[in-house]
Amino acid sequence: MNIKSQKDFFCGLMFMAVGGAFAWGASTYNVGTGARMGPGYFPLMLGVLLAIIGAAITFAALVVETEGGGKIGKIAWKPLIFIILANVVFGILLAGLPAIKFPAFGMIVAIYALTFIASMAEAGWKLKTTFILATVLAVGSYIAFVLALKLQFPVWPSFITG
């Protein structure tokens, strides 16, 4: 049997897996009855429903002819990794990781790091432009978020400000 639509096939599998997981998880809570629903009732219902929908989508993906085969196509690893990494590094630098005693470097350092890592997601990024962009963003964010909106951020590294 051939997969007629790759996208739908895997989408259906995803729904089945997630629905099944939720239904299984829900069944470990008190399900109760219609009149007295326990915490497991509604999620169990929805989980089963999602699994059924997933099964139907997967089945259709095997049977119904789709134009071009509904190919998923290449995964854009480079943007995916750099964008997510930029975000995670920002979080670590901004507030530190107390679990491994990594100090907080504060917002300014974190913004420079984020801008550089995110820019690398695209081919042909330039050091100078990125540096200017990071500076503009750092100054702008400081004015907008810290001075104007008075949000609570660690701005400078904790080992400098104490």
Add this chain to the structure above:
Amino acid sequence: MDLIANLSLGFGVAFTPINLMYAFFGCVLGTLIGVLPGIGPVATIAMLLPATYALPPVSALIMLAGIYYGSQYGGSTTAILVNLPGESSSVVTCIDGYQMARKGRAGPALAAAGLGSFFAGSVGTLIIAAFAPPLTELAFKFGPAEYFALMVLGLIGAVVLASGSLLKAVGMIVLGLLLGLIGTDVNSGVARFSFDVPELTDGIGFVVIAMGVFGYGEIISNLSQPEHEREVFTASVTGLFPTKQDFKDMAPAVLRGTALGSALGILPGGGALLSAFAAYTLEKKIKGRPGEVPFGQGNIRGVAAPESANNAGSQTSFIPLLTLGIPPNAVMALMVGAMTIHNIQPGPQVMTSNPELFWGLIASMWIGNAMLVILNLPLIGIWIKLLTIPYRLLFPAIVLFCAIGVYSTNNNTWDIWMVAIFGVIGYVFIKLGAEPAPLLLGFILGPMMEENLRRALLLSRGDWSVFVTRPLSAGLLAAGALLLVIVLLPAVKNKREEAFVED
């Protein structure tokens, strides 16, 4: 007249300097993100939600509302000048708007979009003011069964709006509902699906989902495609004013677009996108004067009607939110979040308990629309310049604002890790062709639906027939079923697929 007294209360609130400032700020920002392709109102509102903590609730909502309808104005500029929809609701504007620009008539096209939008926005505001009070009365008659039925109808509406496969959209809704249930169950105090992570017992923040899926997911997907060559018609925007003949052509189209958009905006699942599509389809069916430019080659009606409709629709989609507390689309779902941040329970009681908020918001919409006309027509040059900013300078800024916004919701890095996870999930959704908008709606409605289902069945002692024996609830469910049947009819199904293929 109550209406006049109410509106004057509203204008009193909206005309205070601080609220005028926030309305203006919202409109500018809305136009900005509307003009820029690749960032939409959902991600922007999600980013700014945390920043509104410090504001008074009225100002916060006025600003966020301004972003939404402002983006409808801005989106048309990009559609006309660059042939790229700045906003998804401007997809159909591209068809005729861009052709007009190529023929050197970008000015009249922009004017038609701007003036049509202003007219539609004003009418939409009046409709909210006139229809909200009676609908609120009706809402007080709603019991849990009716609320549950209404949410089902709303979710079905969201499916119709989704452009891909119906079944997948239903799946995304159910997935959203399930994600919404994560966290402590209010009735039993059981922490569901939290894996003993303390942060998860509070549930997943909707800001996290919105930013991860709509912000990061989209950026990753945008970057994986080569940047479009943007051909911007900057030089040709001269002679902004339409000719007399243009006015004659566009006036009825604006009226039709406004009427259709207002009606579709109120429908659950409706809003700007659906309205624009419907209006363009209707306009194509209506015969114009002889010798008119055909559709698809720069017909001014093809710009005026959908632009009026998307603005009217974005205004009237506030009605279900303000009267029933039920969000009809993803942006309104975020507005629910904004209201809860400020301890306002969305629903029929808002009008009586916070009249200055309710009427102030409505009045500010009209003021905002007036500001937008000024922002978008005489100052069009500034926005055109913005179009020349390359994406490579924009996306790091968007990533940054997402990260800062997400951190400041709880001042906790946990949310930053969560948004990273949802960024990956969002990209997976895009790759699998599953639309995320229904998911966000389901996510917001999940806990509400469960609550009302429980209450309804508790009252009926577990008898499910309560949903069909109560007339209001039965009517709502019947409407939902009818909507599903209509969409599944072969003739409509093909039309629907055709309509979405056009983009």
